[in-house]
Amino acid sequence: MSKFRKKKKGTPAISTASLPDIVFMLLFFFMVTTVMRETELKIKKPQLPKATEVKKLERKSLVSYIYVGKVDGQGGDKIQLNDRIADVKDVKYFIFAERETHPEDEIPLLTTSIKADVDSNVGTITDIKEELRNINALKINYSTLKGDVMDNVKKK
Amino acid sequence: MARRDLPEINAGSMADIAFLLLIFFLVTTTMDVDTGISRKLPEKQPEDMPDPPKLKEKNVFIVTVNRNNDILVEGETFMTIDKIREEAIKFIDNGGGIGNPMKDAQGNSLDPAECDWCQGAKDPASSDHPNKAIISLESDRGTSYGTYIAVQNELVGAYTDLRNRYSKETYGLSYTQLLKDAKNNASNESLKEKIKDIKSKYPQIISEAEPTK
Numbered sequence: 489m490s491k492f493r494k495k496k497k498g499t500p501a502i503s504t505a506s507l508p509d510i511v512f513m514l515l516f517f518f519m520v521t522t523v524m525r526e527t528e529l530k531i532k533k534p535q536l537p538k539a540t541e542v543k544k545l546e547r548k549s550l551v552s553y554i555y556v557g558k559v560d561g562q563g564g565d566k567i568q569l570n571d572r573i574a575d576v577k578d579v580k581y582f583i584f585a586e587r588e589t590h591p592e593d594e595i596p597l598l599t600t601s602i603k604a605d606v607d608s609n610v611g612t613i614t615d616i617k618e619e620l621r622n623i624n625a626l627k628i629n630y631s632t633l634k635g636d637v638m639d640n641v642k643k644k
Numbered sequence: 645m646a647r648r649d650l651p652e653i654n655a656g657s658m659a660d661i662a663f664l665l666l667i668f669f670l671v672t673t674t675m676d677v678d679t680g681i682s683r684k685l686p687e688k689q690p691e692d693m694p695d696p697p698k699l700k701e702k703n704v705f706i707v708t709v710n711r712n713n714d715i716l717v718e719g720e721t722f723m724t725i726d727k728i729r730e731e732a733i734k735f736i737d738n739g740g741g742i743g744n745p746m747k748d749a750q751g752n753s754l755d756p757a758e759c760d761w762c763q764g765a766k767d768p769a770s771s772d773h774p775n776k777a778i779i780s781l782e783s784d785r786g787t788s789y790g791t792y793i794a795v796q797n798e799l800v801g802a803y804t805d806l807r808n809r810y811s812k813e814t815y816g817l818s819y820t821q822l823l824k825d826a827k828n829n830a831s832n833e834s835l836k837e838k839i840k841d842i843k844s845k846y847p848q849i850i851s852e853a854e855p856t857k
Contacts, residue, residue, distance in 0.1 A: 500649075500652075503652065505817070509661075509662045512662040512666065513665075516665050516666065516669060518664075523760070537789060537790045537793040537794070539650040539681055539794070539796075539797040540795050540797060540801060541681065541801045541804055542679040542680055542681060543679065543680065543681070543682050544678070544679050544739055545678040545679065545680065548678065552676070555774075556789075584699075597654070599682075601678060601680060605789065606788065606789055606790035606793075607788055607789065607790065607833075608788070608789040609785060609786055609787065610783045610784065610785060610786075610787040610789055610791065610792045611784075611785030611786065612708075613789060613792075614783075614785070614854065615705040616761050616853075617685060618854075619687070620685060621685050621687070621688050622688055624687070624688070625683060626684050626685040626687065627679065627682070627685075628683050628684075628685060628772070628795070629665075629678075629680040629682045630680050630681045630683065630685070630793055631678060631679070631680040632679060632680045632681060632793060632797075633679070634679060637725060637793075637797050637798065638725065638726070638854060640788075640790030640791060640793060640794045641713065641725060641788075641791050641794055642760065
């Protein structure tokens, strides 16, 4: 019994009431960092075309994104890879860099998602596709939203 | 040492702060689900490739989209986007002749045969068999991406419609439903077999031609 008495005299127990809050804070930390990892758009946010026959992209870690859209004050379509505006010729280096980060056996599964604006030209997309073909990155995905296809062709 | 009777910090409001933050991030984060039309690009052919086998013109369904986003089907008919699906279905499902040899469940090649699941017009001037029918999408560099995607969507939609129909008649469930079921229990082999069968009955052959300059 003497042991108990001793404890009562000693330092007061640390309150664990704030422990869940600390855990929450950690959770927020991870929430925030996952958002920050996404690339910041240098181009105007592409307005994705709509489609009905869409498939969900599985395993996001295997997907690399190419953005195509307009930049304010500049004509023509711009391609964004990672955090910067790039040239079509840089696409292959971008894919090579993506491949570096994956184990060998996952490389054939890598998918390139093209997030292009509705008003982009098909020419730009074809240039990208040609580059991807050259380096054998054959799985692509035209990123679209779910919706009525007729919205794509409506005149603004 | 902090042995002395430190006044305890009131942690009661901690939870409120945490919740405030949680709500803030809940509101600001956008959970964008990535969806899209998946495609597999053809492999790069070597320069000295022998010429590809000649295709009969009747087995190719050419959809052309020009720089003004006008859609031309088979080089003669102008068409609006909502009509393409119907036309594509008519073309794929025509079944006017003998198809390429198919494989049965054991992987043995069967003799080339007619398409006995097709319900098309069996017009000898249109496609022979779904596995011979090729849809070719030609575009111009100036075509708008939106139109291009819309046309692609309709072409994929035509195949989905046909697969759904075939699947409903054979297995009593639509193809989209089968796919959903297969995703929910990935170990179900019979479902996979069914999907494979449907895919082989209506293989999706869409070629994206290089655009005109």
